[in-house]
Amino acid sequence: MASRAPTSVSVLGILRATSCRPAAALKLQRFYHSYEYTQPPPFQPAESAILSASISHVPSYGFTLNALTLGACDAGYLDVSTNLLPRGVFDLVNYHLVMQRLALKDTVQFPTEGGQGRSSSIGAKIRALTLARLHANRPVIHRWQEALAIMAQPSYVPASLDELAQLADEIWFLAGDKSVDSSWYTKRASLSAVYSATEVFMTQDTSKDFVETEKFLDARLEDAIKVGGFLGAVSGWVDYTGHSALNVLRNKGVRI
């Protein structure tokens, strides 16, 4: 009898532990978009404090440790506190990328469907969103080549590509694309290529208000549509010819 009491307590403990689990799981980061739950903030409060203060030093100090150290001092931390960021300057670049990606949904607003006039096409929305994201680089554009160099360091390439893929996904999602076939992949891949090419072009663009960049983007988007149309035509031709050949062979008595 005396020995049963502790076991019942431990069973209760286990039950309590399992019943707690779903609540904890709700707080986890999701790998899909949920309309019901808001995503947790992408950075811890302390990291966020240092990084947001550092970003304001980027225009004058670039994406460097100096900017990070100054940011840490501004946020009330010590020089040594930059050790909170395990990847150093890449964390600063990454902060800029993530914050600008998340800001897209608030900076670009489209007239709701069913309102006055017809809503703009998906192509026009893609263009507007991509341009808005490019313009978010304007305050740091003279330092952006440094950031590109940091992102191109071998150990940071996977993280950089992942962030690019997430940006392409965000733009297609916000544009209202609901494709569920293989074009899901080709759309994101081609937009990633267009975006990164335009981003590099923009670092050397000296025209007023970056009109050259805008032209460049339009040309690349057109190319992508052409290539997409061409690939679609090719696949249609392959499909048709393949079926025809198969039927010809069947007519000749081959059992396929």
Add this chain to the structure above:
Amino acid sequence: MNGQASRILLRRQFLEGGRTRVSRGSERGFSCSVRRYAQQQQPGPGPERKSTQTTHFGFETVAEGVKEQRVGAVFSSVAASYDTMNDLMSLGIHRLWKDHFVRNLNPGRNPLTAPPSSTSTPPAPQGWNILDIAGGTGDIAFRLLDHASTINHDAHTTVTVADINPDMLAEGRKRALSSPYARTSRLSFVEANAESLTTIPSSSIDLYTVAFGIRNFTHKDAALREAYRVLKPGGVFACLEFSKVNSPLFDAVYKRWSFAAIPLIGQLVAGDRDSYQYLVESIERFPSQTEFRDMIKVAGFLVPGKGWEDLTGGIAAIHKGVKPM
């Protein structure tokens, strides 16, 4: 002449080894030699039974009070040959780990960033106040000071080397004489127990480093709490320590090396097998990366990213924690 003398010495050590092997008789296993030493120290199992709190010393379980003395004995014995042994055991890689550890911490106030913050707040200290725990031989301390002076051009950063073992501190003082910091106020040596740093005021340290030391502490959690106390808000706890190897294949090779070769090298070079046997056993007993990360979190620190960085496939790892504001 000298060579002959050392050869004789070596032969004597071998003879001694043989003699102990004979006297050991039926005992087998890794830690029997250390156990023999323990039996000499304690007349019987009586006092060990009496104390309820026990901890591990290598693969043995000993009373908490005993561990400190025995770790002390180990390090007093290896102090003189510490560097030679480290080079032989790690094939020189320990130097790379220590360099990487210090370079990543980037000690020293950058003069480019210092003026704007120090002019606005009058009593701002000019350099970092670094505490190097268990750094008796000064390995890490010299590197920290070198980095601060040559990379960040900071001539004010100070390092306090604290160690519980006077023999290790003596070795460090001896080495400091040949460094540029010998008679400056930038380097000081203190004999202190990391679990109660009574001489160091709270919230006074920018950077707390401990390299290959925390493994030997009797109460690691108490040491972490003490680190939390002495650090300024925003200060960093940084620990370089042996850890768990990630790949099972590499782990098998590494275990072979550490349990077979290291005590043997210890016997041949330092003439002390038992101490090096303890070293490899204590490495084996140290918590894994995730466990130690969680211990740092429990002490109240924020951990950067996943909380640690593996070196050479996880043979060693750097753990960091930042004291929140």
